[in-house]
Amino acid sequence: DTGVSQDPRHKITKRGQNVTFRCDPISEHNRLYWYRQTLGQGPEFLTYFQNEAQLEKSRLLSDRFSAERPKGSFSTLEIQRTEQGDSAMYLCACRASGTDTQYFGPGTRLTVL
Amino acid sequence: GENVEQHPSTLSVQEGDSAVIKCTYSDSASNYFPWYKQELGKRPQLIIDIRSNVGEKKDQRIAVTLNKTAKHFSLHITETQPEDSAVYFCAAGLGDYKLSFGAGTTVTVRA
Numbered sequence: 546d547t548g549v550s551q552d553p554r555h556k557i558t559k560r561g562q563n564v565t566f567r568c569d570p571i572s573e574h575n576r577l578y579w580y581r582q583t584l585g586q587g588p589e590f591l592t593y594f595q596n597e598a599q600l601e602k603s604r605l606l607s608d609r610f611s612a613e614r615p616k617g618s619f620s621t622l623e624i625q626r627t628e629q630g631d632s633a634m635y636l637c638a639c640r641a642s643g644t645d646t647q648y649f650g651p652g653t654r655l656t657v658l
Numbered sequence: 659g660e661n662v663e664q665h666p667s668t669l670s671v672q673e674g675d676s677a678v679i680k681c682t683y684s685d686s687a688s689n690y691f692p693w694y695k696q697e698l699g700k701r702p703q704l705i706i707d708i709r710s711n712v713g714e715k716k717d718q719r720i721a722v723t724l725n726k727t728a729k730h731f732s733l734h735i736t737e738t739q740p741e742d743s744a745v746y747f748c749a750a751g752l753g754d755y756k757l758s759f760g761a762g763t764t765v766t767v768r769a
Contacts, residue, residue, distance in 0.1 A: 586762070587749070588702065600754070645707060646704050649701040652701060
């Protein structure tokens, strides 16, 4: 177990609803990444935090998406006005400063009906 | 941005044979190349990685080679076992390691 946890593991919602996911990284891993993975594809980068600062956002991250890491520990990813195309696995990963390895969480599987 | 292509998309090998997966990347500035294994319903797990200042790295039955000039890198699995069956992803990283992943290779090891 890598120690990264995500909650919830599964989320089913209706189109137009807002959803929020949480990621708890490994303690003292100050880099935190969000990725999205659709069936049959590799993870796609969404956004990245160093401590509490959001340093980079992918153009995949539309205005409906927002991510926070208020105290530099856990992070949340919110999707507003969900669309069917948002259905995917949302993965969180973390990395300690001075190291290379990104450790992934189990993901949150979102289904938008 | 970085574009990573991965081949083949599926690979079936006889137990005990070798498996090779190849990836190319587009951004010559990329300097970190990890390989992840993902079993069905599980999280991606790092199996081996290589940095751009190294040409080859080996860990037991797994090896990775990197050709910076040609911008390609490969994963080699020798003496394959049924537990090697999974989806394998290559990735390329730059700077603070925002990773760009390939589309994955589904490896099936036949007993």
